[in-house]
Amino acid sequence: MPGDAGLEQVETRAVDPGSPGDPARADGLELEGEGRERHAAELDLELPMDWTGPEPVDDLPLEVAVEDAVFLALQHNRSLATEQLQPAIQGTFEAVERAEFDPVIFGELSIGRDRVVQQFQELDAAAQERRTETERIQGGLRQQLPTGTSLEMSVRSDRSDRSGVDEQYAARAGVTLTQALLRGGRIDSNLASLRQAEIDTLASVYELRGFAEALVAEVEAAYWDYVLAGERVRIFSEALDVAEQQLDETRRRIQVGDRPETDEAAAQAEVALRRQGLIDARNRRESNRLGLLRLMNPPGASWETAIDTLDEPEVLDLPLGEVGEHVLLGRSLRPDINEARLRIRRGELEVVRTRDGMLPRLDFFVTLGKTGYADSFGSSWRDLDGPGYDFQAGIQAEMPLFRRAEQARSDRAGFNRDQAVQAVANMRQMVDLDVRNAWLEVERTREQVDAVAVTRRLQEEVLRAEQARFEVGQTTAIVVAQAQRDLLESRLEEIDAAASWRQAVTELHRQSGTLLLRRGIAMPGDEEVVL
Structure with a gap:
């Protein structure tokens, strides 16, 4: 609702x-109570159930x-x-x-082709052609939490084929966590909007x-x-x-x-x-x-x-209180x-929201991933149990020099x-x-x-x-x-x-x-x- x-x-x-006067008889209208049942209408607008309402009849008021x-x-x-x-x-x-905190599914599919011809004039040698083909497919899930935490989980598969090099496949599964420490790090400010x-x-x-x-x-x-x-x-x-x-x-x-x-x-x-x-x-x-x-x-x-009125403007002995x-x-x-x-x-x-905007941005982030390499798509994913991995952690900081806009807000x-x-x-x-x-x-x-x-x-x-x-x-x-x-x-x-x-x-x-x-x-x- x-x-x-x-x-x-x-x-x-x-x-x-109900204290001033008699609300059950104010102006002579029959009101809520007195054994009446009620039914809910749109937006909880409730009218007495026993009221049916007059309907116009042809040629009659x-x-x-x-x-x-x-x-x-x-x-x-x-x-x-x-x-x-x-x-x-x-x-x-x-x-x-509320949708700002909904999880988001993302994906990427890309294909790349590169052809380079090299000619060495001083050696008077034949031109060499280098060809590179790359393909990538990536997908994952990303979500922003009211605590100021951003989570991202992703998987990725790459194929590369270069001249003179065997075709190679790489698979990666990783997770990234970013936590706001100052600006955007409080639940009350993040939920203010x-x-x-x-x-x-x-x-x-x-x-x-x-x-x-x-x-x-x-x-x-x-x-x-x-x-x-x-x-x-x-x-x-x-x-x-x-x-x-x-x-x-x-x-x-x-x-x-x-x-x-x-x-x-x-x-x-x-x-x-x-x-x-x-x-x-x-x-x-x-x-x-x-x-x-x-x-x-x-x-x-x-x-x-035509309209016929049934009530007369009688003056009631109605105590209205003080x-x-x-x-x-x-x-x-x-x-x-x-x-x-x-x-x-x-x-x-x-x-609350604008005071949070006065703080400098200071975010802690950490990224952890496992990578597998092989000469085929399936083998690269099976190689995730291997020794290949990547890890990154650090701090990101940002602060306007004068903060005039933030102060004005x-x-x-x-x-x-x-x-x-x-x-x-x-x-x-x-x-x-x-x-x-x-x-x-x-x-x-x-x-x-x-x-x-x-x-x-x-x-x-x-x-x-x-x-x-x-x-x-x-x-x-x-x-x-x-x-x-x-x-x-x-x-x-x-x-x-x-x-x-x-x-x-x-x-x-x-x-x-x-x-x-x-x-x-x-x-x-x-x-x-x-x-």
Whole structure:
């Protein structure tokens, strides 16, 4: 599984997000637990087993609850499908780095022909021709070990045929060992690139988790926006009906002489305004429908597929706990801060690798071989038991005179590590700010729900009073129209406040890094990276 090797390089800690509020009922969604079994999908993305998902039926609307919209997006959203490939792509770099220590088979086959004609003019002798034929076949196995040891085992067979000399065969079997004593001689520095690749893969898993959380929040926000748009259409339709009734009533009273003719223009203007608002509301609902369809991408659906929502933006009596609890969860579980912590670990490995590059190269090598000679191929190999052998041992040293490039790489690695440490500190501060702002938005929208409900009730009383005064001729149609307009605005603000509260709670959970957990969605990256 992508990221598993990286987990072995860092310390992680499980965090329980259940302390603030009631996670099993956050936002009214049914979540993990309560006897649900679960099944694994790609990259351990787990959804409730008993969720089947709605499917479009010809000429019938697609009926979805908010959790249906979320699960459809997690299974079929094209952006998420694209992002899910990133850990797998990053994991290929691990294989590339691990291949540095794979054994390598090598071989060589060569044929040589040489013809030399010699003419000695001073002796006035005939030209002499010297001919040489050589053939070589060689093969072996070579491997580089993490300890800085290079091993090579090889076998070789040579045939040579020279003018005036009998044909000769030589066979050799040998082994060469090279051990780095300074540069390249430590396991931790030799494995640093591999460990960095493993951490990069794990970081991509946390990045994918952050993308999935952002997608879930976007889907829920789009769902409530679509619900809100539908409610706005309904309210504007009702307001248009009321305005038309008021226009008819005004015309009737003008005909009987109870009202002046100027009142009809005010009533007509109110009808026009309501019709204008209804057109805008329908357009917004259609735009929200298309956006929600794109996010869910339900199989078998088209751009013309209608959507019926099953949930209403109810304001739940949901205890969310203290803001400090959410701040602590955000510091522990936010994917972006955990990804930043992994960058620190990666920087530490880069420091180890570049410090090793500062050392001079000092390698010990030893070569041992046995050689057999004969006048035939088979006999030369049988002669390996003979006295012929070769042995070589020594030390190789190399050091740049100024080491400016190596020093610059080491300095850059140290600066990058320090920068990563500062980035985590800054990220932690940003997490605190994001969570506290999200908390304030939840509190604001919750209080706004109560406030606009009172405003709406009072505006209803004002409208009834103005209508009663209009009936007895104590006010004008303009005043009644203004009261109707105020009531319409308060009704729109009321449903907007309820939807905003649901969206604010979702955003709070996203900022605290617990949104997937509270939705019962299992995915890698749900543990805190401990420095």
